[in-house]
Amino acid sequence: xxxxxxxxxxxxxxGVGFRPFIYQLAxxxxxxxxxxxxPKGVEIEVEGDRKALQHFLxxxxxxxxxxxxxxxxxxxxxxxxxxxxxxIKSSEQGEExxxxxxxxxxxxxxxxxxxxxxxxxxYLYPFINCxxxxxxxxxxxxxxxxxxxxxxxxxxxxxxxxxEYHNPxxxxxxxxxxxxxxxxxxxxxxxxxxxxxxxxxxxxxTASLLNQGxxxxxxxxxxxxxAVDATHDEAVERLRWRKGREEKPLALMSSSLEQIERxxxxxxxxxxxxxxxxxxxVIVPKRPGNVIAPEVAPRNRYFGVMLPYTxxxxxxxxxxxxxxxxxxxxxxxxxxxxxxxxxxxxxxxxADYFLLHNRDILLRSDDSVLRIAEGRPRQIRRSRGYxxxxxxxxxxxxxxxxxxxxxxxxxCLTKENRAFVGQHIGDLENLETLEFLEQTVDxxxxxxxxxxxxxxxxxxxxxxxxxxxxxxxxxxTLAVQHHHAHVVSCMAEHGxxxxxxxxxxxGTGFGADGTVWGGEILVSDESSYERVAHFEYxxxxxxxxxxxxxxxxxxxxLWATFGEDIFQDExxxxxxxxxxxxxxxxxxxxxxxxxxxxxxxxxxxxxVAAIAGLKDRIAYEGQAAIELEQWLEPxxxxxxxxxxxxxxxxxxxxxxxxxxxxxDAVSGVAPELISGKFHLTLVEMxxxxxxxxxxxxxxxxxxxxxxxxxxxxxxxxxxxRLRKSGLDVYTPQLIPANDACISLGxxxxxxMRLEEQ
Numbered sequence: 001x002x003x004x005x006x007x008x009x010x011x012x013x014x015g016v017g018f019r020p021f022i023y024q025l026a027x028x029x030x031x032x033x034x035x036x037x038x039p040k041g042v043e044i045e046v047e048g049d050r051k052a053l054q055h056f057l058x059x060x061x062x063x064x065x066x067x068x069x070x071x072x073x074x075x076x077x078x079x080x081x082x083x084x085x086x087x088i089k090s091s092e093q094g095e096e097x098x099x100x101x102x103x104x105x106x107x108x109x110x111x112x113x114x115x116x117x118x119x120x121x122x123y124l125y126p127f128i129n130c131x132x133x134x135x136x137x138x139x140x141x142x143x144x145x146x147x148x149x150x151x152x153x154x155x156x157x158x159x160x161x162x163x164e165y166h167n168p169x170x171x172x173x174x175x176x177x178x179x180x181x182x183x184x185x186x187x188x189x190x191x192x193x194x195x196x197x198x199x200x201x202x203x204x205x206t207a208s209l210l211n212q213g214x215x216x217x218x219x220x221x222x223x224x225x226x227a228v229d230a231t232h233d234e235a236v237e238r239l240r241w242r243k244g245r246e247e248k249p250l251a252l253m254s255s256s257l258e259q260i261e262r263x264x265x266x267x268x269x270x271x272x273x274x275x276x277x278x279x280x281x282v283i284v285p286k287r288p289g290n291v292i293a294p295e296v297a298p299r300n301r302y303f304g305v306m307l308p309y310t311x312x313x314x315x316x317x318x319x320x321x322x323x324x325x326x327x328x329x330x331x332x333x334x335x336x337x338x339x340x341x342x343x344x345x346x347x348x349x350x351a352d353y354f355l356l357h358n359r360d361i362l363l364r365s366d367d368s369v370l371r372i373a374e375g376r377p378r379q380i381r382r383s384r385g386y387x388x389x390x391x392x393x394x395x396x397x398x399x400x401x402x403x404x405x406x407x408x409x410x411x412c413l414t415k416e417n418r419a420f421v422g423q424h425i426g427d428l429e430n431l432e433t434l435e436f437l438e439q440t441v442d443x444x445x446x447x448x449x450x451x452x453x454x455x456x457x458x459x460x461x462x463x464x465x466x467x468x469x470x471x472x473x474x475x476x477t478l479a480v481q482h483h484h485a486h487v488v489s490c491m492a493e494h495g496x497x498x499x500x501x502x503x504x505x506x507g508t509g510f511g512a513d514g515t516v517w518g519g520e521i522l523v524s525d526e527s528s529y530e531r532v533a534h535f536e537y538x539x540x541x542x543x544x545x546x547x548x549x550x551x552x553x554x555x556x557x558l559w560a561t562f563g564e565d566i567f568q569d570e571x572x573x574x575x576x577x578x579x580x581x582x583x584x585x586x587x588x589x590x591x592x593x594x595x596x597x598x599x600x601x602x603x604x605x606x607x608v609a610a611i612a613g614l615k616d617r618i619a620y621e622g623q624a625a626i627e628l629e630q631w632l633e634p635x636x637x638x639x640x641x642x643x644x645x646x647x648x649x650x651x652x653x654x655x656x657x658x659x660x661x662x663x664d665a666v667s668g669v670a671p672e673l674i675s676g677k678f679h680l681t682l683v684e685m686x687x688x689x690x691x692x693x694x695x696x697x698x699x700x701x702x703x704x705x706x707x708x709x710x711x712x713x714x715x716x717x718x719x720x721r722l723r724k725s726g727l728d729v730y731t732p733q734l735i736p737a738n739d740a741c742i743s744l745g746x747x748x749x750x751x752m753r754l755e756e757q
Contacts, residue, residue, distance in 0.1 A: 007057075009042045011072065145176060210316075261287075393419055503520075519601035520534050537599055538655070553610065561659050
C-alpha cells in the first residue's frame with residue numbers, strides 16, 4: 001500500500017541545486033510526487049513504498065548538494081494521493097518568508113574544468129557558473145530566488161542555456177545566473193575616462209598592462225578591486241599614494257597554494273581555509289626572503305592572501321603572475337565601489353584602466369578576512385562567502401533591528417531563532433558609509449521580510465548610528481552599552497543563557513558613567529550586566545587624537561605613574577617627542593581639557609608600543625597593538641601587577657605595569673622582550689582576576705570578546721590558562737571579536753528586553 005509524506009525543509013536550500021537533487025533522489029527510489037520552493041524553504045511530497053520512503057528520508061540529509069545547509073526537516077504522514085510521476089513545481093509566492101539565501105560562492109571544479117576546455121562552449125567565459133557555484137547574495141533583489149528577481153533578469157537565455165536551465169538532470173537546472181558567450185554578461189577594458197578600448201581579449205590585455213606596472217580597477221563579485229602586480233615595487237607604491245592608504249597591509253591573490261607558498265608560510269589549517277568554498281583572505285606569516293614588494297605589508301610580519309574565487313580571477317591569474325595585489329576598490333574610509341559609473345567617478349584618479357562588465361552588483365560585499373588561532377578559523381572581517389548565513393540562537397526571539405557601533409560597522413536583524421548579521425560596512429564616519437548601512441538594512445528587511453519591533457543602537461550619543469536611530473519615528477529605540485553587547489554577542493554565538501563572567505577588552509566604548517571604557521570585566525546575562533572590574537582610569541589627552549598618536553597615551557601613563565617631574569629628566573626616550581607638545585598635554589590633563597578618562601585595554605597596548613619605541617603614530621586602526629604583538633618574543637619573565645577592591649569592584653592598575661615597562665625601556669631592554677613580558681603579564685593578571693571573580697560570584701563560564709582578543713597570543717594563552725583552572729571558556733569564531741559583533745549583541749539584548757516587557 002502506497003504511503004504519502006509531506007516534508008518541509010528549512011535552511012540554505014534555494015539556488016543551490018536542491019530541487020534537482022530531490023528530483024533525482026525520488027526517481028532513484030521510484031517515488032512520485034513533487035518538490036517546490038516556498039517562502040519558507042522547500043516543500044516535498046513523496047509517495048510510494050514505505051521502505052523506499054525510509055531510504056529517501058535517510059539519504060536526503062546525507063547526500064545534499066555542496067552549497068546546501070539544512071537547518072530543519074519536518075515530516076508529516078498523509079493519505080495516498082495517487083501521484084503518477086515526480087515533478088519540480090514552480091516557486092510559490094507567499095506572505096511569510098523564512099528561506100535562507102546562499103552566500104556568493106567560489107567557482108566549482110566542474111565549471112573550472114569547462115572554463116579551460118577548448119572544446120566547451122563556455123571556454124574562457126568569465127561568468128561561467130552552475131547551481132554549485134557563483135554569485136548569489138550580491139545579485140539578488142528578492143525571494144524566492146528566481147532569475148527575474150536578480151540582476152540577471154536583463155539577460156535572456158539562449159536556446160542552449162534555456163535547455164540546461166529546464167533540465168532537472170543538468171548541473172545548471174535553475175541556476176539563476178546561467179549564461180554563456182552568446183547570451184550573458186560580457187567584460188570590456190576601458191581607460192580611466194570609461195572609454196571602451198575595443199580589446200579583442202580584454203583579460204589578456206589587462207594582464208599585459210599589469211605586467212607593465214598599471215593599476216587596474218577590476219569589477220568583481222561584490223565590488224571593485226584595485227589590482228597591481230605585487231612584485232612591482234613602483235606600482236605598489238603608486239597605488240598606496242593614489243589610494244591614500246599609508247601602511248595598512250594590502251591583500252594578495254595568487255593562482256594556487258603552490259604560488260602562495262613561494263612567498264608565505266601556510267599550515268594545514270590555513271590550507272583548508274584558503275581552499276574552502278568561501279575563499280576568504282587568510283592572514284599568514286611572510287616567508288623570509290620573499291620577492292613581494294615591501295610596500296605590500298610594511299612593518300608587518302604577515303601577508304593577507306587568497307585564492308581566485310571568480311572565473312574572471314582564474315582567467316587573469318592564468319597569466320604568469322606570482323601574486324596580484326587585490327585591495328578594495330575605494331578611497332580610504334569610503335565603501336567599496338560596485339557600479340561602473342560610480343567606480344569611474346570615484347576611482348578614476350587611482351586606476352589607469354578599468355576591467356568592467358555589464359552585470360550589475362546589487363549589494364556591496366567586501367572580501368572576508370580570517371586568521372587561525374588555537375587551530376580554529378577566527379573571523380576578522382565577515383562578509384563575502386559568509387553573509388547572509390545566520391547565527392542560530394538558542395530560541396526564537398522577537399524581531400529586532402540593531403545598527404551596531406561606529407567602527408567595523410555591521411547591522412543585525414533577528415527572525416525566529418536566527419540572527420542575520422549583515423556584511424562588513426566599514427567605519428560609520430561619513431555619509432557614504434551611512435548610506436551603505438541604510439541600503440543594507442533595506443535589502444535585508446526586504447528579502448527576509450522582517451518587521452522589527454525595536455531599533456537598537458550604541459550608548460554613544462555622537463555615533464552616526466545613534467543619531468539615525470533617534471531621528472527616525474518608525475520604531476521605539478534602545479541604547480545598549482558597548483561592552484555588554486560584546487559579551488552578549490559571544491553568548492549568542494554559543495547559545496549561553498545563564499550569567500557569565502565577560503571579559504570585554506578593546507580600544508573604545510562609551511561607558512555608562514560617561515567615560516571611555518575598554519578594559520572591562522562584567523557579570524552578564526542576555527539582558528543586563530554588572531561591572532565588577534576594570535582598569536583604573538587615565539586621561540586621553542586630545543581625545544580621539546590619542547588613538548591615532550599612541551605617544552600621547554605613553555605621556556598619559558607616565559604622568560599618571562610618576563607625575564609631571566618625570567619629563568624634566570634628560571632622557572633619550574623623550575627626544576623623539578616634542579617637549580613643547582608634552583607641556584601642552586600635561587596642561588590639558590591637569591585641567592581636564594579634551595582629556596576624557598579611559599579604562600581602555602587597547603590604549604594600554606598603544607602606550608606600551610610607544611614607550612618601547614615601536615609606534616608613536618598609527619596609519620590604521622589598531623596598528624600599534626598589532627605591531628606590539630608581532631614583535632613579541634616569548635619569555636617566562638613578567639611584570640608585577642596590582643589590583644584592589646573599590647566599592648564592590650576590582651580596579652586593575654595599568655600604571656603598576658607601565659612603571660616597569662618604562663624602567664625596561666630606559667634600561668635599553670629590547671622591544672621584543674618588553675612585548676613578551678607585557679603580554680604574559682596580561683595573561684597572568686586576567687587569569688587570576690577571573691578565577692577570583694568566578695569564585696566570588698559563583699560562575700564557571702568565562703566569555704571573551706573585544707578587539708584585543710584578535711591578539712592570538714593573548715587569546716590562546718588566556719584561554720588555555722582558564723581552561724586548565726577548570727573554567728569553561730567561550731571565544732568568538734563565527735563572528736569577529738572586534739566591533740563587527742556589536743550589532744549581534746545589541747539585537748539579542750533588545751530581543752530579551754522585549755520579552756521581559
